[in-house]
Amino acid sequence: xxxxxxxxxxxxxxxxxxxxxxxxxxxxxxxxxxxxxxxxxxxxxxxxxxxxxxxxxxxxxxxxxxxxxxxxxxxxxxxxxxxxxxxxxxxxxxxxxxxxxxxxxxxxxxxxxxxxxxxxxxxxxxxxxxxxxxxxxxxxxxxxxxxxxxxxxxxxxxxxxxxxxxxxxxxxxxxxxxxxxxxxxxxxxxxxxxxxxxxxxxxxxxxxxxxxxxxxxxxxxxxxxxxxxxxxxxxxxxxxxxxxxxxxxxxxxxxxxxxxxxxxxxxxxxxxxxxxxxxxxxxxxxxxxxxxxxxxxxxxxxxxxxxxxxxxxxxxxxxxxxxxxxxxxxxxxxxxxxxxxxxxxxxxxxxxxxxxxxxxxxxxxxxxxxx
Amino acid sequence: xxxxxxxxxxxxxxxxxxxxxxxxxxxxxxxxxxxxxxxxxxxxxxxxxxxxxxxxxxxxxxxxxxxxxxxxxxxxxxxxxxxxxxxxxxxxxxxxxxxxxxxxxxxxxxxxxxxxxxxxxxxxxxxxxxxxxxxxxxxxxxxxxxxxxxxxxxxxxxxxxxxxxxxxxxxxxxxxxxxxxxxxxxxxxxxxxxxxxxxxxxxxxxxxxxxxxxxxxxxxxxxxxxxxxxxxxxxxxxxxxxxxxxxxxxxxxxxxxxxxxxxxxxxxxxxxx
Ligand SMILES: Nc1ncnc2c1ncn2[C@@H]1O[C@H](COP(=O)(O)OP(=O)(O)OP(=O)(O)O)[C@@H](O)[C@H]1O
Ligand SMILES: [Mg+2]
Numbered sequence: 001x002x003x004x005x006x007x008x009x010x011x012x013x014x015x016x017x018x019x020x021x022x023x024x025x026x027x028x029x030x031x032x033x034x035x036x037x038x039x040x041x042x043x044x045x046x047x048x049x050x051x052x053x054x055x056x057x058x059x060x061x062x063x064x065x066x067x068x069x070x071x072x073x074x075x076x077x078x079x080x081x082x083x084x085x086x087x088x089x090x091x092x093x094x095x096x097x098x099x100x101x102x103x104x105x106x107x108x109x110x111x112x113x114x115x116x117x118x119x120x121x122x123x124x125x126x127x128x129x130x131x132x133x134x135x136x137x138x139x140x141x142x143x144x145x146x147x148x149x150x151x152x153x154x155x156x157x158x159x160x161x162x163x164x165x166x167x168x169x170x171x172x173x174x175x176x177x178x179x180x181x182x183x184x185x186x187x188x189x190x191x192x193x194x195x196x197x198x199x200x201x202x203x204x205x206x207x208x209x210x211x212x213x214x215x216x217x218x219x220x221x222x223x224x225x226x227x228x229x230x231x232x233x234x235x236x237x238x239x240x241x242x243x244x245x246x247x248x249x250x251x252x253x254x255x256x257x258x259x260x261x262x263x264x265x266x267x268x269x270x271x272x273x274x275x276x277x278x279x280x281x282x283x284x285x286x287x288x289x290x291x292x293x294x295x296x297x298x299x300x301x302x303x304x305x306x307x308x309x310x311x312x313x314x315x316x317x318x319x320x321x322x323x324x325x326x327x328x329x330x331x332x333x334x335x336x337x338x339x340x341x342x343x344x345x346x347x348x349x350x351x352x353x354x355x356x357x358x359x360x361x362x363x364x365x366x367x368x369x370x371x
Numbered sequence: 372x373x374x375x376x377x378x379x380x381x382x383x384x385x386x387x388x389x390x391x392x393x394x395x396x397x398x399x400x401x402x403x404x405x406x407x408x409x410x411x412x413x414x415x416x417x418x419x420x421x422x423x424x425x426x427x428x429x430x431x432x433x434x435x436x437x438x439x440x441x442x443x444x445x446x447x448x449x450x451x452x453x454x455x456x457x458x459x460x461x462x463x464x465x466x467x468x469x470x471x472x473x474x475x476x477x478x479x480x481x482x483x484x485x486x487x488x489x490x491x492x493x494x495x496x497x498x499x500x501x502x503x504x505x506x507x508x509x510x511x512x513x514x515x516x517x518x519x520x521x522x523x524x525x526x527x528x529x530x531x532x533x534x535x536x537x538x539x540x541x542x543x544x545x546x547x548x549x550x551x552x553x554x555x556x557x558x559x560x561x562x563x564x565x566x567x568x569x570x571x572x573x574x575x576x577x578x579x580x581x582x583x584x585x586x587x588x589x590x591x592x593x594x595x596x597x598x599x600x601x602x603x604x605x606x607x608x609x610x611x612x613x614x615x616x617x618x619x620x621x622x623x624x625x626x627x628x629x630x631x632x633x634x635x636x637x638x639x640x641x642x643x644x
Contacts, residue, residue, distance in 0.1 A: 010542070290513045291481065370451055
C-alpha cells in the first residue's frame, strides 16, 4: 500500500488525469442526481407542505399522487399514544374541461380545513379555508392559469362532470403531472366519488415529530396489509417513483453512465500507462520470484488511491456548485444516501479500471531483461 | 569447428577434457551447486535462424565468482537466462541444488527463484518513485521472507555494506550511476541467495566503479558462499574472479586465465557452506 501511495505522489503528473476523471465522474453523478431530486421534489409537495407526520395508504401505493381507496376505519390504526391528530385525506386525478376548450389532467387534493387541520398545504390561508368550505370551490396555483385555460379568480370550469369555481390562488406549488386543485374533503369526495367509507390516505400528527418513525415501525409490524410512512419516507418514495417512472430517470442513468465511462476509460489508460512504464522494474521482481499478485495488488491499490483522491477533489466542488445552483433558483438536493451512492459508484469505477489495467502486467517478461 | 580448434590451443575445452565435467569434483568433495549439460537454444527459423547456444555444458561451484566473456551476440545473455530459469532451452538440462530446473512447473520454478536466485540486469531497473531503502525492503517484504521490522534491519545492514547508508532516502534520480548499480546489487543480494546472475553489471560504469562492483560480488561469493556468474566484456576484471568462461558462437569453453587450481583454497573454504 505504501509503495503505491509513494509512487502516486512522486508521479502525480502521470496520475493526475485519472484523478481528475474520477473526480469529474463523481461530480457529474452527484450534481445530476441532486438536481433531478430537486426537480422531482415538486411531486411530493402535498406531503412536504402538509402538517402530517405519518401517512397511511394502500399497501401498494407508489407515490402520493397515485393513491388508491382505503377504508376510512383504518383511522383506528393511528389510535396510538404518541399520535395527537388523525385525519382522512382524499386525492385523485380528474379531467378539467377548459373554458377555452380542451382538457387538462388535474390532481384533486381534498383535506379537512379546520384551524388545527394537518392535511392542507401551508400555503392555504385561513381565508382560503373559509372560502373552500363552500361546496365545489377550489384553490389553484396562480402559475397554472394558462394550463387551466382561465384568467382570473372566480372562473368556473367542469371537472368530472361537475362545475367547480376557483376561489383563490397560491404561489410556488407547481406540479409535474397536472395542476393541483386544493379543496375540502367534501368537495373531493363529490368529484372523485369513491366507494362508501373510502378515502385515499389517513394522516397522523404526533405530539413529538420524532415519534413518527416509532409509530410507523409499529404499524408496519402489524399483520394487516397497510403501508405506513413517515412524511419524509413517503416524500422520498414519491420522488423516486417519478424519477424512475419518467424518462428523466433514464436520461439521468445514461448521462451518469457516460460520465462513469469517461472516468473509467481515462483511469484505465492512466493506470495502464503507469504500469507499462514500470514493466522493467516489475520484470526484475518477477525474475526474483516475487509472485504476480503482489504487483496486481499494487495496481489495484493505485486505482484505490486514484479513486479516493478524485472523490476528495470532487466533494468541495459539489458543495460549491450545489450552493451556486440553489442561489440561482435551481433546487439541488444532496441527501446523505446520495453522497454514499455517488462515492460508492465512483470508487467502484476506479477499482474496475484498476482490474482492467491488470492486463498490462501480462507484458511483464523477465527473460526480456537478458539480451 | 575452426573456432573450437582455435580454442583448444589455448583453453581447456570442457567437452574434450579427459576427465570430463567431473574434473573438479574429485578428491576434496566439492559438489557443484549448478550443473548444466547439452544446452541448445535457437531463435527464429529458416533464413533468420540463429543458434545462440550449441550443446553448452557448465558446472559452477559455491563460493566462486565466475566470469562469462565473449563477443556481442555470442549467446551470453541467453546462457544466463537458461541457467537461471528465465528462458527455456530447446534441449539440455540444468540442475541447481539438485533441482531439475526445466522439469519443474512454472510455479515451482518461480518459487525456486524466489528462494535461491538474485539477478542484476543491464540498466538499473529501479522504481523511480522509491528510495534506495524501499527498493530493497520491497523485495524482502513482497517475497514474504521477512516481516516489516526484520526487512528494515536487513536493508540497513546491506546498505551499510554497500556504502550507501547516507543515500538510503534518495531516489534513483538523485543517485549516481555507480550508486544505482550498487542499489541494484543490493536488491539482488538482500535475499542472501544461493545464486546470483549478473548481466554486464559493469558496462555502464567507469573502471574504478566497475572494480568496486566486481569486488562486492566477489565478497558475496567468498564470504556468503553464493554461486555467482557474471557476464562482462572487460578483461581487466579477470584477476578479480575465480573462473573465466568464454562463449563464442554459442560454444562454451573454460579459459585458462584463472584455472581452478589457483583458487583451490577458496573452493575448499566454500565447500563448507
Ligand atoms: N528473443 C530473441 N529472438 C531472436 N533472436 C534472439 C533473441 N534473443 C537473442 N537472440 C539472438 O541470439 C543471439 C545471442 O543473443 P544474446 O543476447 O545471448 O547475446 P549476448 O552474448 O548477450 O550479446 P551482447 O554482448 O551483445 O549482450 C544473438 O544473435 C541474438 O540476435
Ligand atoms: Mg547480452
